[in-house]
Amino acid sequence: MLxxxxxxxxxxxxxxxxxQLPLWGGITTICALFLFIDAGLLFRKLFMTRQSPWxxxxxxxxxxxxxxxxxxxxxxxxxxxxxxxxVTIRSxxxxxxxxxxARTQMAINDCLLxxxxxxxxxxxxxxxxxxxxxxxxxxxxxxVMRGRRGFPRL
Numbered sequence: 530m531l532x533x534x535x536x537x538x539x540x541x542x543x544x545x546x547x548x549q550l551p552l553w554g555g556i557t558t559i560c561a562l563f564l565f566i567d568a569g570l571l572f573r574k575l576f577m578t579r580q581s582p583w584x585x586x587x588x589x590x591x592x593x594x595x596x597x598x599x600x601x602x603x604x605x606x607x608x609x610x611x612x613x614x615x616v617t618i619r620s621x622x623x624x625x626x627x628x629x630x631a632r633t634q635m636a637i638n639d640c641l642l643x644x645x646x647x648x649x650x651x652x653x654x655x656x657x658x659x660x661x662x663x664x665x666x667x668x669x670x671x672x673v674m675r676g677r678r679g680f681p682r683l
Contacts, residue, residue: 550612550633553640554605560647561598564591567654574662587657594643594650601643605636 568591575584612629615621 550605550609550636553637553644554602554609556602557598557605557640557643557647558602560644560651561595561602564595564598564647564650567651568592568595571654571658574658578662580661584661587654591650591654594647598643598647601636601639605640608632608636 568588571591572585572588575588608629612633615625615629
């Protein structure tokens, strides 16, 4: 079940306008970039804290959603490019306009859905990072070991 506000928003004329398509495609692409960066930071944290090998499977979730978001955002931007090409034609058949409007609506719906999924994955990863990794303020191990071996302190 979708929330009560979402079907009304998706079917509204504000959401279906072809000039809104680059906006939603851009938002979806930015979500893909943020998830890709988050996957890299998560890998770094897992590697630095020496977690179990099963913990590395957690990286697959943001990478998969990131790739999916990028592909959907790219498809939305290609649909926007198609609209720009069609606008230059003087006589547009009504069937072409109907097909492009349906394709635009599907692309915007996909972008909205994937933006929500990206936000959900980002929040879930944030919660998982809080629960998995310790929050203790102390010096890293290599600094302590360097001090014990007689190396000069910085």
